[in-house]
Amino acid sequence: MGAGAGGWHWNDAWIFVSVVIAERLERDRALHAALPMVGATLADVLAAADFLHHSVPSRAELQDSVRRLAGAGLLTIDDDLVEVAPAGEQLWRTRPFSGLSSAVLSLQAQLNRSSTPGDHDWTLDDSTYAAAVREYSLRLADGR
Template identity: 50%
Template sequence: MGAEGWHWTDAWIFVSLVIASGAGRHRRAPASRRPEGVRLTDVLSTADHLNQAIPDRHEVQTAVRRLAGAGLVSVTDGWFRVTPAGEQLWRNRPHVGMSTMVDTVQTALTRRHAPGHGDWVLDEHEHTAAVHEYVKRSVPTPRRSPEDDGPAHGRR
C-alpha cells in the first residue's frame, strides 16, 4: 500500500485503545468492559506501557483519523471507543506475544482494511493536559513514616 498504507503508529494506537478499553476481553461479559470508552490519558498510558514512549499529538491525531476513517474506532466528546469492526479485527488477528502484538495488528490492518481519512482533531492543549495527567498519576506518592504524622507536620 506504499506511503498511504497503515503505519506502525496506527497499529500502536489501535492496540493501546483496545487494551485500555477492555475491548480485547471479548470472552468476558460485556458489563466488564468500559462501554463509555476511554479517555486520552488511558490511551497514552497504555501506549507508553507497550512502547516505553508517550505518543505525541500528531501521532495520535493521524492514527485516530486513519482508524476512524476506516470505521475501526470512534471518538465522541473525548471518549475513545473501539467499534464492532475494530473488535472483529482484534478478535480475528493472529495471537502472539505482547512484544510482537503491534506488528501483528499492523499486518492484519494491511490485509483487511484500507486506512481512512477522518477529520478528527486533537487539540494541543488537550494532548498536553492528558500527558500531564498521566505523568502525575504514574509517579508514585512517597510513603510517609508514622513519625511524619507528629506535631511538626500539623498533627497532634
C-alpha cells in the same frame, strides 16, 4: 516505521492496540465499580501506549492514527473518549494470536491485509493533548 504509500503505518497499529488495552482496562474498572462504560480517555490510551512501546505518542502521532483508524471504522472518538468500534473488535478477535510483545507488528500486517486507512475529521488540539499528558503524568506520580 511506516508502511508503503497509502498503507497503514506502525503508529496506527500501536495506537489501535493501545486503545484496545485501555478500553479493556476501563471496562474492567467500570464493571467492578458498577459504573457505566463510556470508553477510554486519551490519558488511558497514552498510558497503554507507553506500556507497549516505552514512549508516549506525540500529539500529531496520536491525532493522525486516530483519524486514520476512525475513518476506517475501527475506532470511534468523541471528544477525548475513544472506543473500539465493532469492525475493530472483529479485527482484534481475528488477529493471529501473538502476545503483546509482537501484537503491534502482527496487527499492522493484518490491517494492511484487511482494510485501508480512512480520514476522520477529528482534531486533537494542543490543550486537550496537554491535559491528557498531564493526567497520565499525575497517574505515574501516584503510582497508578
